[in-house]
Amino acid sequence: MRFLYARNYNNEIYMFADTKVSFSSITEQEMFFSRVLNSSEEKLNILKNFGIIKNVVINSNICIGFAGLLKDFNKLLGFIEEQNIEIY
Numbered sequence: 578m579r580f581l582y583a584r585n586y587n588n589e590i591y592m593f594a595d596t597k598v599s600f601s602s603i604t605e606q607e608m609f610f611s612r613v614l615n616s617s618e619e620k621l622n623i624l625k626n627f628g629i630i631k632n633v634v635i636n637s638n639i640c641i642g643f644a645g646l647l648k649d650f651n652k653l654l655g656f657i658e659e660q661n662i663e664i665y
Contacts, residue, residue, distance in 0.1 A: 579595060580593070580594060580595040581595075581642050583642065595644070596629055596631065598624060598628055598629055598647065601646055605647075605648065631644060635657060639662070
């Protein structure tokens with residue numbers, strides 16, 4: 578199950594998400610292991626045990642969270658970069 582929740586409370590936004598990582602195929606998982614984790618078994622074990630943070634602060638006006646496929650989130654980050662949106 579994937580989880581993402583956001584709430585406006587007292588004029589502040591709170592975002593919560595799970596840390597589980599899932600892949601749409603074995604091929605995608607293998608690519609992530611080799612390209613992102615540099616085929617490190619140690620990093621893979623850390624990822625399995627602790628997951629990843631799924632909320633990313635882009636700047637003081639933008640924070641994104643995701644609970645879907647990692648490749649879709651990476652497309653969104655690529656779009657933000659292509660649009661030259663200021664990133665801290």
